[in-house]
Amino acid sequence: MHYRDFIGALVLLAGLGVSSMSLAEPGKLTVVGAGGVLQDAERKAFFEPFAKSSGIAVTEDSYSGQMAKVRAMVASGSVSWDVMQVEQNTLLSGCAEGLFEELDWSKIANRDDFIPEAYSDCGVGAFVWSMVPSYDRSKTADGPQNWADFWDMKKWPGKRGFRQTAKMTLEIALLADGVSPGEVYKVLATKAGQDRAFAKLDRIKGDIIWWTSGAESLERLAAGDVVATATFNGRVTAANASGKNFALIWDGQVYGIDYWGIVKGSSNRENAQKFIAFAASDAAQSAFPQYIAYGVTNKKAIQSIKPELAKDLPTTEENLKSAVGLNTEFWADNGEALEARFATWRAQ
Incomplete structure (x- = not known):
């Protein structure tokens, strides 16, 4: 041409x-x-x-x-x-x-x-x-069975793993503090409820290791860096299929x-x-x-x-009994302010 x-x-x-x-x-x-x-x-x-x-x-x-x-x-x-x-x-x-x-x-x-x-x-x-609590059964025979247990540093001393974000972490903190799944966002929508979530996190702040990827959460659990971690349910199942023995706990899942x-x-x-x-x-x-x-x-x-x-x-119906569904409208309205407060809190 x-x-x-x-x-x-x-x-x-x-x-x-x-x-x-x-x-x-x-x-x-x-x-x-x-x-x-x-x-x-x-x-x-x-x-x-x-x-x-x-x-x-x-x-x-x-x-x-x-x-x-x-x-x-x-x-x-x-x-x-x-x-x-x-x-x-x-x-x-x-x-x-x-x-x-x-x-x-x-x-x-x-x-x-x-x-x-x-x-x-x-x-x-x-x-x-879903975000769920997990622990390594090969290291801890009887680990935390819910988010309230997750905060029990006397019974299960050691570090805890959390995703480095306010979203889901604040919900988990309220569940650990006794808020029922159906009331979590009603409480978190208030200034008092937000203060309550951060106050609950304050109790274990010095023992938290923050992760930024699902793979990292279980790598730290396998290595013994943390005794228990918040992590993604699919990661736990996949790891167990490869020979790990991580607990998969549905009580309080946030999906x-x-x-x-x-x-x-x-x-x-x-x-x-x-x-x-x-x-x-x-x-x-x-x-x-x-x-x-x-x-x-x-x-x-x-x-x-x-x-x-x-x-x-x-x-699955059984796994949804104590679940919290992620409220995206709440996070669309409040996410910027809460993530900013979360970042400042982490840096203090």
């Missing part, structure tokens, strides 16, 4: 609304998860089967929940991530901030096929996870939902929608708990999960 013909072709394509990026990467997709055993499970249940069935090459990346990189991408218009796994409050705030694309649900799924919490303008519920969202300005938006539709299907979702013990959001998938797997999921 002559140079003038080549330029003419590019001009014609530009006129048709076809970008050079879409020409360069018509069959690619970058999906971002949280790493570790969770992303291993996502690879087996979602990434690899989708790539095989669609012919779209899937590239993986991972992050620890921080959105600074996403903000920089969107602000610069140089977006290299397409689909992200995000927690519910991150999705809601990111959607309002313009960091995620609004979804066309008609191209993804029938929203009535999902539990109500799975639907969002900018995301589709991927799975249900939330992670979503699939599309980064605003993704050049692979069509492929991203195809991936989310695949990952939301009952076939893909019913396969997911085989690889990690997290609940799913597709109603048909929930019904098809084998009982021996269902018993270790946060969404």
Whole structure:
């Protein structure tokens, strides 16, 4: 092709609304998860089967929940991530901030096929996870059985592990202080309730080791750095399947939902929608708990999960008896102030 013909072709394509990026990467997709055993499970249940069935090459990346990189991408218009796994409050705030694309649900799924919490303008519920207390049975025969026990430093001396965030940590502190699951957010919505949560944390502050990734929480437990830790239920089950003997305690679980969202300005938006539709299907979702013990959001998938797997999921009826569902509206309204207070408190 002559140079003038080549330029003419590019001009014609530009006129048709076809970008050079879409020409360069018509069959690619970058999906971002949280790493570790969770992303291993996502690879087996979602990434690899989708790539095989669609012919779209899937590239993986991972992050620890921080959105600074996403903000920089969107602000610069140089977006290299397409689909992200995000927690519910991150999705809601990111959607309002313009960091995620609004979804066309008609191209993804029938929203009535999902539990109500799975639907969002900018995301589709991927799975249900839970924060639970755990200890290493190989080191401690009779460990803490609930959050109140977790604070008993006399009976179980040693360090405690917590995720380095106010969200869920403050709820746990109130549960440990005797607040019933159904009253947690009513109490936490008050200044007195917030003071109560921080006062409870003050009692063990010097014995807390903060973690920033699910993998780190159990690495510290295995190493004996902590006697007990707050951690993700799926991580515990996966570790035990690999030979560990960590306790999985459902009393006082605090559960939330992670979503699939599309980064605003993704050049692979069509492929991203195809991936989310695949990952939301009952076939893909019913396969997911085989690889990690997290609940799913597709109603048909929930019904098809084998009982021996269902018993270790946060969404099982028995496991929900003393559970607290993460109140994302509360954190959307109060998260910035509480996280700022939490950071200041930790630094003191």
